[in-house]
Amino acid sequence: MTKPLMGQAEIADRLGVSRQRVQQLIGRPDWPTPYVTLAMGKVWRTEDIETWIRDHRPKDTGPEEDTGDTTLGRRHGRKRDDA
Structure with missing residues (x-):
């Protein structure tokens, strides 16, 4: 199940790039406007990020598959909190 909001780490994971990128x-x-800025940083609606990806990175489009893998941010060694 896709979460409704994304921070920089989730966007990096979705695109397969670093948080610096x-x-x-x-x-x-042309980047979407953040939904809200919290003390921890900016947060975007997943819907807005997916629209940007579809419009600007067509090779990354397509539904995200839930493979049952509980690893989020394999690049960063974090675990998903919904596992």
């Missing part, structure tokens, strides 16, 4: 993408004029 996400920071660069956030600076683009």
